[in-house]
Amino acid sequence: MSDQPVRRRAWPRRLLLIMLLAVAGVLVYGWNDYARFGSAPLNVAAQGDSIDVGRGSSFKAIVVELRQRGFSTANPWYWRLLAEQMHVAGKLHAGEYALEPGITPRQLLANMAAGRVLQRNFTIVDGWTFAELRQALARAEKLNHDSAALDDAAIMRKIGAGGEAPEGRFLPETYAYVKGDGDLDILRRAHAAMAKTLDELWAGRAQGLPLASPYEALILASIVEKETGRPNERAQIAGVFVRRLQNHMLLQTDPSVIYGMGASYAGNIRKSDLTADTPYNTYTRAGLPPTPIALPGRPALAAALHPAAGDALYFVARGDGGHVFARTLEEHNRNVDCYQRKRCR
Incomplete structure (x- = not known):
């Protein structure tokens, strides 16, 4: 008996098996490619990139923008499948979202769903x-x-x-x-x-300050802020000004004079500037200037309301960012000669 009919019947089965294996291979490859897509970083090369999702933007429009700008080359259906798998399709919030190097599609969709805007x-x-x-x-x-x-x-x-x-x-x-x-x-x-x-700081201020209101404390703090950038000097500087106010002395603070000069200040204070009367010239007018002269930070505010104790009534810049303090005018003048005029004795 011939086996020819048996062979003829076997070929369709083998062909079907091959086709099924091919389809299975494609499905396995596609699933692995999709799985890799969700956890693979987007094509973000530098810090500072972002995507802006406008109100009413469709999911398709978001994916199109990501592809047009080169952040993703994946099949758009991968994005749709991932969104469905994460249960965020239709739940993405409008706003601007950071695209940092290393961010994955899964992380980006999670940020959009949670509204973690940039x-x-x-x-x-x-x-x-x-x-x-x-x-x-x-x-x-x-x-x-x-x-x-x-x-x-x-x-x-x-x-x-x-x-x-x-x-x-x-x-x-x-x-x-x-x-x-x-x-x-x-x-x-x-x-x-x-x-x-x-x-808050006014409520816990030191006792006996010559300051009638929180606003006066703000003015004094602004002067302290402009006089020194050294944290260890703020309370000392504040102490000098507090004692001068208590002794009814002129404050004689250059930053206030400069503020009053406005646009006419060219980088140097001349003697004529110190005698030209303005509301902010603390060489010609007693007490605090009428407003603050800058935005003081919390450390300067704290210093103004908790000045350091002592007897210094003067200070002069050393030239290195710090200051030299003096109790008497005679001592101060010597310091000015030494540190400003370079005539140390």
Whole structure:
């Protein structure tokens, strides 16, 4: 008997088996490729990249942008399958999301589903003037510049502090913000932070200070802030000014004179500047200037409200960032000759 019919029947079975094995191989490869996709880093080359998901953006539009910008070359269906597997499809929040080197598709979708939008930081530096603060805000990225067309008085009204002079009223700190926030939001928060900090420190102030209000403490702290950047000197500097106020002496602080000179200050104080009367010239007017001259940080505020004890009434810059203190005018004049005029005796 011939085995030819048996062989003819075997070929379709073998062909079907081969096709099934091929399909199985494709499925296994596809599944492994998909599994690798979810945990493989996106093509992010440098820090600072981000993707902005607008309100109402479709999932397809998000994937298209990722592919167009070269962050992903994966099949769009991989993204859809991953979102379904993670149960986040249709649950992605609008906002700006960081694309840091090493981030995976799974991590990115998790961030979008949780609304972990990219936060930026804006730092108000101790000793800035309000004008310098405004200039820095104008340069901040991804921040709405709502105050650009407003004068200082209008800004204070907008943040709920109408009638206040803005100088000194904003606490130097780092403030986080997200895309879409406005500069008035940061100013409002910094103003509230200063008010809270000043109230807390004023409540625990040293006794017997010649300061009638928290605002006077703010003014003194701004002078301390501008006189020294050395942490170990702040309380000493504050002590000198407190004793001068108690003894009804002129404060004679150059930073206040400079502030009063405004745009006319060219980098040096001349003798004529010290005799030209302005509200901020503490060589011609007694007591504190009418407003702060800068934004004092918390350490300067604490120093103004807890000045160091002692008997020094004068100080002069050494030229290295520090100061030399003196009890008498005669001793002070010798220090000026030595450290300012380089005529040490």
